[in-house]
Every structure is written in C-alpha cells, then in structure tokens.
Amino acid sequence: MTQTAHAPRFITFEGIDGAGKSSQIAALVALLEARGIAVEQTREPGGTPLGERLRDVLLHEPMHLETEAMLMFAARREHLAARILPALEAGRWVVSDRFSDATYAYQVSGRGLAEDKFDALERWVHPGFQPDLTLLFDLAPAVAAARVAGTGNAPDRFERERQDFFERVRAGYLARAARAPERFRVIDATRPPEAIRAEIEAVVRERWFA
Numbered sequence: 097m098t099q100t101a102h103a104p105r106f107i108t109f110e111g112i113d114g115a116g117k118s119s120q121i122a123a124l125v126a127l128l129e130a131r132g133i134a135v136e137q138t139r140e141p142g143g144t145p146l147g148e149r150l151r152d153v154l155l156h157e158p159m160h161l162e163t164e165a166m167l168m169f170a171a172r173r174e175h176l177a178a179r180i181l182p183a184l185e186a187g188r189w190v191v192s193d194r195f196s197d198a199t200y201a202y203q204v205s206g207r208g209l210a211e212d213k214f215d216a217l218e219r220w221v222h223p224g225f226q227p228d229l230t231l232l233f234d235l236a237p238a239v240a241a242a243r244v245a246g247t248g249n250a251p252d253r254f255e256r257e258r259q260d261f262f263e264r265v266r267a268g269y270l271a272r273a274a275r276a277p278e279r280f281r282v283i284d285a286t287r288p289p290e291a292i293r294a295e296i297e298a299v300v301r302e303r304w305f306a
C-alpha cells in the first residue's frame with residue numbers, strides 16, 4: 097500500500113454539462129500524484145461495473161423522475177461500498193466527476209424532484225458523509241452548450257435538455273454551494289483552462305499543503 101503523509105481526501109467536481117470538468121480532473125490527479133499521493137479517479141453515475149451499467153440506462157433510457165433519482169442513488173450506494181470508502185480507508189485520495197450535489201442540481205432543481213425525497217435518499221445512502229472539497233464549475237448554459245456542440249459527440253438524454261433546464265440546474269448548484277460554503281469552491285469556468293488549473297492547484301495547496 098502506498099503511504100501518504102496526508103489524511104486521504106474526497107474531492108468532487110460539479111457543474112452543468114460542458115463546464116470543462118474533464119481535463120481539470122486529469123490535471124488535479126496528476127498534481128496529487130506528483131506529490132506521491134495515491135489517487136483513485138472515478139465518476140458518477142458509474143465508477144463500478146454495476147454503476148457503469150446503470151449509467152448506460154440513466155443516460156439513454158427515458159424513465160420516471162423518481163426512478164431516475166433512485167437509480168442515481170443506487171449507483172452511488174454501490175460506488176461508496178465498492179470504491180470510495182475502501183479507497184479512503186486504504187489511504188488513497190478519491191477524485192470523482194460528480195456526486196450527490198449533481199442529484200440535487202439535476203433531479204431536484206432541474207426536474208422538480210421533491211426536496212424531502214432527495215434528503216431521505218441522501219440520509220439513507222451516506223448519512224453524515226460529504227466530500228471534503230467540491231469544485232463547482234460555474235458558467236452560463238449558452239457557453240456550456242456551445243462547448244458540448246463543439247465536441248461533435250452525440251448528446252445524451254441530459255445534454256439534449258433545453259437551456260432553461262440548465263439555468264435551473266445552475267441555480268440549484270449555486271444554492272447548494274451557498275448552504276455549505278466551507279465545502280464548496282465556486283470556479284468561474286468561463287476562464288481559460290490554464291487559469292482554472294492554477295486556481296484549483298492553489299485551493300488544494302492552501303487547504304492541505306500549506
């Protein structure tokens with residue numbers, strides 16, 4: 097097992113589709129590994145063999161909103177049991193592309209899932225457990241949509257949503273960040289990748305390597 101000088105941390109990346117999380121996740125993982133830290137890079141929905149099968153269904157199959165929310169949390173339950181918690185217990189850091197804040201933003205704010213049902217699922221699946229740091233990539237949906245279109249990839253069920261949906265998702269993320277300011281860092285995602293990378297490096301350095 098790789099020994100690290102620091103308590104293992106759980107870091108999540110959030111934001112609307114096309115915010116620019118993917119390349120920044122790779123940069124953060126490289127930064128941590130350069131410090132000799134063992135890192136597990138993962139994503140939601142997904143991160144386990146079962147979770148990846150659920151992801152495929154979630155991204156492509158139309159379904160009832162509550163089915164969608166419960167499947168997100170089912171995949172998350174498996175992810176915690178099989179991947180996130182064992183890694184943290186073994187001393188490895190975990191960097192995940194999305195976690196429960198995404199269910200709050202997309203299913204509650206975006207689609208209108210009752211907030212008490214979200215709260216119940218969150219309490220059930222990870223009572224008292226939250227990421228140590230959540231990097232929220234914030235930008236206008238029109239800018240994000242232009243980026244998604246620019247990739248040339250076929251859009252999934254979420255990426256095909258209209259801009260007003262992403263306005264609600266964005267507002268949901270910001271509301272959740274305002275309720276847990278010590279956990280969240282809101283990143284202005286309209287800036288060039290290099291500026292964002294430098295900000296993330298500074299945040300992690302300040303928190304854990306100062």
Ligand SMILES: Nc1ncnc2c1ncn2[C@@H]1O[C@H](COP(=O)(O)OP(=O)(O)O)[C@@H](O)[C@H]1O
Pocket residue numbers: 111112113114115116117118119120243244246247285286287288289292
């Ligand atoms: N800071 C940025 N400025 C401009 N374009 C970006 C930036 N970050 C990423 N992109 C581009 O936007 C698209 C979506 O980025 P991606 O990292 O896949 O977003 P996400 O993972 O958040 O959906 C990609 O084509 C990527 O090259």
Ligand SMILES: Cc1cn([C@H]2C[C@H](O)[C@@H](COP(=O)(O)OP(=O)(O)O)O2)c(=O)[nH]c1=O
Pocket residue numbers: 113114139140141168193194195196198199200202203254255
């Ligand atoms: C984790 C999670 C994701 N999602 C959505 C957001 C994204 O549109 C989609 C998949 O996320 P993501 O992996 O970020 O997609 P991509 O890499 O193609 O940008 O799932 C939810 O609606 N609720 C959730 O709880």
